[in-house]
Amino acid sequence: MEAVISKFESADQRTAPQRTGVTVRAREGRLYHGLLTAAALVAPAILVLFVGVLVYGAWPSIRAFGLSFLTSSVWEPHPEREQYGALPFIVGTLISAVLALCLAAPFGIAVATFLNEVLTSRWRSAARFLIEVLATIPSVVYGLWGIFVLAPWVSNTLQPVLARSLGFLPIFGPPYEPRNMFCAVLILAIMVLPIIVSISLEAIRAVPASYREAALGLGATRWEMIRVAVWPACGSAFAGGCILALGRALGETMAVTMVIGNGRRISPSLFAASDTVASTIANQFAEAPSDLFTAALIEMALLLFLVTLAVNVLARWIIRPSLPGAGGRS
């Protein structure tokens, strides 16, 4: 900011011979300075205010339950024995987001590699456009598709096959609900795919041509070149992209709410109805029966906010070394 101001002033002195012109322009410079500073401070102020309001709203719940809020799975709104524990929702959020990432990450990196290394540039931009369109579909549309196409397919086709062949594993065992964690994982995986593809593609494109030429010059096949020269140079970008995708998956609300079944229990089975923090807040907030219930929901919002904040900070920290200009970390 200081540098900007001094630039303004030195420019004034050079181009404005009259005194009055100088003071007017200097005043204008200060005005701009003030406006820009104010605008720059508003964003962090909103963030701080946000956390403050959440902590204030969650305080009755924090005081009543303390750490047991994180470890208890009792969600009892009965007025005589109110008690809230967010464990099933926290577990549901983490499982759905992490599994979705496990599905989407290898697939997304493979897609990005294919787009850059195999397709010609014309087809690449067309394919890329289509993948990025996935990111613009509103999540309620994903949810509707989930209810009418994905969930029936999972419960009528996929689930019986998995139950018959791998039903001895608890994750494919009973209970079998028609809306379940499995549907949520699949839909989240599709939703975060564009993020992973975009970031991976940028990273792969940024790998200097000399790396590829060196690998090919040493007699590597195209596959060996990708494996030896391209991917290692993109490691941190891949990781950063995945973590950004994780942040998105953790906070996704609408589509998940519509297919996950909203069952407030922890079950080893992927075919059991489960719930996430975001979908519980969306479902219950408008009709919260008591002040403590509302406070418990706000505390869950605070948790979700802190987790996504941490995930995004982590992503920035990982992704930074491979941004253009900073050079690869190979």
Place this chain on the structure above:
Amino acid sequence: MQLIIRLWLIVLLTVAVGCDGNGGDTGESGSPVRLTGAGATFPKPLYEKWAAQYARMHPNVVINYQGIGSGGGIKQITEKTVDFGATDSPMTDSQLQKAEGELLHIPMVLGAVVPVYNLPQVKRPLVFSGPVLADLFLGKITRWNDAALVTLNPDAGLPDRPITIVHRSDGSGTTFIFTDYLSKVSPAWESGPGRGTTVNWPVGRGAKGNDGVAADVKQNEGSLGYVELIYAANNNIAYGSVVNAAGKAVRASADSVSAAASLKDIPEDLRVSITNAPGDSAYPISGLTWILLYQQQADAAKGKALVDFLWWATHEGQAMAAPLHYAPIPAALLPHIEAKLRSVTSGGKPLVSQ
């Protein structure tokens, strides 16, 4: 930069002019009286129809109703941000204490909650009893051909398949009526999940709103859920009869629901539960829906318009209830409602025209 400033000015001017326009037409004398209400979604279609019809008869009264849920309605009338609230579950004593002033419960219409299921091979409506419904929602009965269900439906040909339970994922007056009934007929339910707009469900999956539960049950074979009658009828979903307190299996209808509300002793504040009502023809999972208003109205013109509207809705307006699958207020309840409306005052003067 200049373009941005110009755009800003245009936006500011538009907003300023917009506000001015709104302020203008409420400030004039003889201008329309605007009544705002918010609350339960279940009676919303009827309230909107009433509001439209009433506006045709009284062009100077504009009624705006927002279906934000019973809990929201109670919150907003307590904070006096609306002229009237609406709820399917009566306010609790502690909720009433929070309100500044005496809040009245005016029953407007009745509704029924019905068990809905998806069993394509079962053609005739199934019969449920209270204890069996409680065991189903407690997860004690898990298959459709369970002995308890077969005893109630010997000829239905119930299939050997698992039952999946669908309940509400959001808080709801519908859930209150349903769990209030289960608490009355099953000690295990009362000491377990209990009654409330949202409870600690032992089994099943959740769906948002009556329409969400209806859609889920309709889509998934073997499901059992509960919705307001109007949603079962409109979505063409099979719903069961329920054995009432007199031991008779009764199917929900305007008549059987009104019969449930024909009570002998009605509490003075009209916060009456009509689930598990006595009488051969009474449908047991019935409930009232109330409008909430303050006994002392601050604004005489608004208060008068509100009381006259409620008087009309509970009298002539009742004819519009049955076509929308609501049950009209029974005659036994009407004198109590009239007395309540007569007690509404503003500055010490009664407001009702009749």
